[in-house]
Every structure is written in C-alpha cells, then in structure tokens.
Amino acid sequence: MINQIVQNAKEAAVQAEADFLAQHGEPAYCGFGWVEVYVDRTNSKEARELIAAGFKKSYKPRCLSLWSPGAYHGQSMDVKEAGAHAFAQVLQQAGLRAYACSRAD
Numbered sequence: 001m002i003n004q005i006v007q008n009a010k011e012a013a014v015q016a017e018a019d020f021l022a023q024h025g026e027p028a029y030c031g032f033g034w035v036e037v038y039v040d041r042t043n044s045k046e047a048r049e050l051i052a053a054g055f056k057k058s059y060k061p062r063c064l065s066l067w068s069p070g071a072y073h074g075q076s077m078d079v080k081e082a083g084a085h086a087f088a089q090v091l092q093q094a095g096l097r098a099y100a101c102s103r104a105d
Helices: 002-024 045-052 077-093
Strands: 031-038 063-067 097-104
Touching (some): 002 045, 031 077
Antiparallel strands (some): 031 063, 031 097
C-alpha cells in the first residue's frame, strides 16, 4: 500500500516540476528540495515500507527523508520545491506526517 502511495506521490511531483518549468522556465536560484516523513519508529512496518520505496533514515530521530522526489536533475531550488510540495501533499492525504523541505545552495 505504501509503495503505491509513494508512486502516486512521485507522479504528482514529476508533474508539478514539469508544470513549474513550463510556466516559469528554469530560475537560476540553486538549491535542494526533499520530503521528510515522521514515523513512530524507524523500524516499524510503515517505516520499512517507506525505506523499501526509496526513503532513507534521517539524522533526525524518527524521521525518513527522500531527496529530489520528482527526480529533477537541474539545480533550480524552485522546481525542486514544487516537486517536494506535491509529493508531500499526496503523502499527507494518505495520512502520513510528511513535510516538504528545501535549502539554498
């Protein structure tokens, strides 16, 4: 079930990044975008399924992260943020504690 939710979220992120690029082009502001999901335990069934779907354990306690969720390979932070927000929104709708994050380079 988690795998399908993550796949749907990835599709939403790819579409959000494509839409952003079509509307704004590629801004020159460099940075990173990722999604964080907070779990009760990083060895819980939910966490194991998220890890199997591509998430990694974060340095933060009870947190898993997925960098560049839309697989955009450019440097624009704005595009990566659009993908991260779309990805997190799908996870939130599925009941996960997911948040979009970003940082300038």
